[in-house]
Amino acid sequence: MWNKSPIIRGLATLLLFFALEGVSLLFIAKDSLFQKARINSIMMGIKGDISGFSSDVRYFIGLWKVNDMLHQENIALKNKLDHLKSELGQRDTLFSVTADSTRPGFSYIPARIISNSTNKLQNFIILDKGSRHGVQKEMGVVSALGVVGVVKEVTENYSYVISFLNTTQSISARISPSGAFGPLEWDGKSTNHAILSQIPQHIRFNMGDTVSTSGYSSIFPGGIPLGTAQSSTLKGGTHHMITVKLFQDFSSLHLVNIAVNLNIQEINNLKESNNNNEY
């Protein structure tokens, strides 16, 4: 019966053709990187279409849940807004806070890292925001977990940042309970550690104390946590050299904020007039 029906025979031939071609393609994909990449991209496309469709279906089925969640979130946000409104009314006269800033005096431009190195002594970062977006030279770059660097050069769409992991870079930092401050520098040894120096010998601190930006610079806002004190040595009998374990993992850094000092013009004017009047 099998050999008599021409349709079944034709189908068997077709099936064998596809099976043998499939095996050959599998061999090709296994053997050659180029073909593997092409086949993978086709397969990924098909996979993506299928999973996209299934997620659409799941999304549609789950819409009532989403609606419920959004409703609850809406109510919570409304409550918060009312609360903040009343609080702001009381404090309005004390601070002049711009709407998009998280700390007084600074606003932030979100940026994405498009190039980053951590394996050199002089490391640099390139960000996808430039002069078109309001970035200027000497602006600080921060993330949620610490200081990232300082903008060195700006083009229209990109900015070139000297990473904190650069032996020429130094930022003003203070150690928390006492408030003593000194320069925090990277020593070029480990991407997870930096050295806080020039802390006077009489200052008392414990291992694990938080080190944060001092705010004594026009580049970085104060109070950004940088790391914790890990060990210290006395240098020359007069100063502590504290090894700080950084919070920031520079190798996994992806999204950063460029800190714009809203008062930089005023500060610069002040510095300039001071220089002019020097005698």
Add this chain to the structure above:
Amino acid sequence: MNIRPNTSIFLMFTGFVLLQIILSGLIDFGPLLFISIYPLFLLTLPLYLPSRRLMVWAFATGLTIDYFSNSIMGINSAASIIMVVSQTRVFKLLYRKGDMENQVRPGMREMGLSRFSAYIAINLAIHHIALVSLENFGFGHFASTLPRIVVSLMANTILILIAEYGVFYRRRR
């Protein structure tokens, strides 16, 4: 079907695979020319073989050659399966009634020089286009790979005709 034709097919298979491996190892004219002489074996398989059997032979030949020569594994088998599928259709195009009475092998002696040359050239063209397309994985670079197809097609057609004439045509006379 008795044992003898199968044995002779297997012997031919071994011979052509060896010849192909030796030739492609010896001859290296750069990227414009690749040598494939083994299609002669597949194209002159007995006419009574069903197409499924042809495909299995094509797969086995291609894969063996891929394994022993420096090509990408599976690329010759894929191309020769495609060639073998179109082989019978090409043969029917060139077939003249009464031509192949009692003949089983579509060779030069049986078909005559001109029709055998056409038969070889058309099938080889299919084989080469399939092979090169698989190498590039698409028809996108067709213009740049066309010289590779044309040069190889001419060289291999001539090579196969010489082999057919030298080995099978004269011996069977």
